[in-house]
Amino acid sequence: MTGPLVSALTTPWPELVWLLVALCSAAAFYGLVAAFTMPRLGTASLVREAARRARRAQPVPVSVLKPLCGAEPRLYENLATFCEQRHPRFQLLFGVSSPVDPAIAVVRRLKAAYPGHDIELVVDPSVHGSNLKVSNLINLAARARYDAIVVADSDIAVEPDYLEIVTAPLADPEVGVVTCLYSARSIGGFWPRVGALFINEWFAPSVRVAHSTGSRAFGFGATLALSRATLERIGGFAALKDCLADDYLLARYARDHGLATVLAPVVVATDVIEPTFGALWLRETRWLRTIRSVNPAGFASLFITFTTPWLVLGVLGYALLAASGGMGTCAATRTALAALATATTGGIIARLVLHVRASGSWGTFWRDLPLVPLRDVLLALQWLAAAFGSHVIWRGVRVSVANPEAGETSAMARPANSRRPAVEGPDGR
Structure with a gap:
């Protein structure tokens, strides 16, 4: 043999x-x-120091946009972490597209538990493009009162200093988008544990390696913090309405205008809930296929x-x-x-x-x-x-995952010589 x-x-x-x-x-x-x-990214000492610097800089009011779809495991617990922020003034906007979405009951429970918080539930079926999450964000953005905006996925859990830390870099006019790396928690049995290893032992280390070499070509749905001026400069969320890769492209559009992407020192948590091999395979091959579309050589x-x-x-x-x-x-x-x-x-x-x-x-x-x-x-x-x-x-x-032609809104909002594939970058989401 x-x-x-x-x-x-x-x-x-x-x-x-x-x-x-x-x-x-x-x-x-x-x-x-x-x-x-990058061994210190997300460590307690680094986060504490970042929080102290943010408080000394006098945090600005912020609107948090949370697009929801369905009642995921631990949805209430994850959303509640955004209500526990030490930030002095913030607005929480939760959006669904259907009046019978199970997430509505979760938000109502949250409002009852935190009656003193500025929490608003937006139920709006308006569809603005092929990306329904972006349609939700467009509907939410119309209700945002503050100039600092944070977008975060529904399955994200954060620490109390999170909002202060991720919005502090926006005081620099050269910064376009602040994003966060995330770690995975397995919710369930065997296959969620395997899925958590995908994020914790492949995706996150890959981001750290890329960051250490000077790359800033990322944008993760775990956190996207930006100013209203930056959002308007790139054409608003409408510039992303027909793109699968909304998280990645939001940061890339800002970079096309010369604005930096900053990786915040805080690491947030995300849940891995796929209960079967088939579900996990579909999700992770989607991540990898979109990497191939946005960066064939890197893939x-x-x-x-x-x-x-x-x-x-x-x-x-x-x-x-x-x-x-x-x-x-x-x-x-x-x-x-x-x-x-x-x-x-x-x-x-x-x-x-x-x-x-x-x-x-x-x-x-x-x-x-x-x-x-x-x-x-x-x-x-x-x-x-x-x-x-x-x-x-x-x-x-x-x-x-093909690269569709950009719409008129995004074409007007970005430099004429820029070229962007309309697919998601390697953020693991």
Whole structure:
């Protein structure tokens, strides 16, 4: 059985073996960078310092826009965290498109629990484009009273200093959008745990690596804070009404006007609730397919971030090369064996460190450790599946990820020479 495999690996051995060495080394190096990049983002000390700076800067009033659709698990608990803010003056706007949406009862319960808060429920079926979430935001924005605006997904939970921290950078006229990285909490059984690893041990480290290299090409639905002036400058939410990638494009439109995207130091929490393999597969292949649409070159290079498959190939390559009897035949073979051993060992260490950093506790580390190989292999398979196809399933609807022509509103609102794909960036949402 090993004869054909050994032959395939060693003939022509220089090209195949050194390609395997290079790929395993690249995967190990990426794993090490991902494991150790931006270690303080979201830590208590960093958040406290950011909150102190924000309070000294005298927070401005802010309108929070929360588009809702259905009663998700923990919806009340997540929305309640926005009512617990230390910010001195904020308005909470919750929007639904249907008068029978189950989220209405949750908002009414929230209003009863926080009678002194400025909470408004907006029920408006008006549709302004193909993106129903953006239609909801357009309806909500009409009720926003303040010049600072924060948009956040319904499944986000935040700490009490959140609003002060994410709105403070807007005092700088060079800042367009402030966004937040997020960590995942599994709600339910086995597959939500696997889904949480997607965010905590692949997506979030990827963002940290990109940020550390100077990239600011992101915008996450977990948080998008901007001024009313910036929103009007890009054409309002109407500029996004026919785009699947509204979160990513909102930040990108602002960058097209020379305004910076800022990653806030606070990390918010999001829920992973997909109860079955099928539901999780659809959601994560949607994320990956939209990455492919917004950044084909970046999508093509993602294969190097799937650590476990490369570790397996490295071990297999080492075993086959050693079994070929070439261990002592030449210096090149010995060098290749040493390089494979080093890359594989480094990759294992990096993957374990990344898992430790993402777990938060030793109990979680040991509980989810057996899921790590499954998570990495599943991610590689999803990447292969996402390399093909032109549609995604979003809230049960088949949606094209093609780049439609921008409407007149957004065309008038942005520089004529800008080019933007109308798909979502890699935010994992």
